[in-house]
Amino acid sequence: MRETNWRASAGCRGTDPELFFPIGSGSSFPTVAQSEEAKAVCGRCPVARECLDWALNVAVEGVWGGTTEAERRAIRRCSA
Numbered sequence: 001m002r003e004t005n006w007r008a009s010a011g012c013r014g015t016d017p018e019l020f021f022p023i024g025s026g027s028s029f030p031t032v033a034q035s036e037e038a039k040a041v042c043g044r045c046p047v048a049r050e051c052l053d054w055a056l057n058v059a060v061e062g063v064w065g066g067t068t069e070a071e072r073r074a075i076r077r078c079s080a
C-alpha cells in the first residue's frame, strides 16, 4: 500500500472538495478558472510533491498536486 500520511498535512483540508473537480470541458473558461483556483491552493500546499507523486500513480480525476488530469497524462507520456 502506498504511503498516504501526507494527507494529514494537505493544504486543501477545509477547502470545498468540489473546487478540485471542475465540471465541463477542459478548455472552457469556467473549467480553466476553477482549475487555476484549485492549483493556487496546491501552490501553497506543503505536501504538493507527495500528492503529485500519488496522483501520477493512481488514475484520478480532478486537480491534485497542482496539476489537472490532462497535465498528469502529459507528465506520464514524457516519463514513459
Ligand code: SF4
Pocket (backbone or CB within 6 Å): 007, 010, 011, 012, 013, 020, 041, 042, 043, 045, 046, 047, 048, 049, 051, 052, 063, 064, 065, 066
Ligand atoms: S497538492 Fe493540492 S490537492 Fe494535493 S494535498 Fe495539496 S492542496 Fe490538496
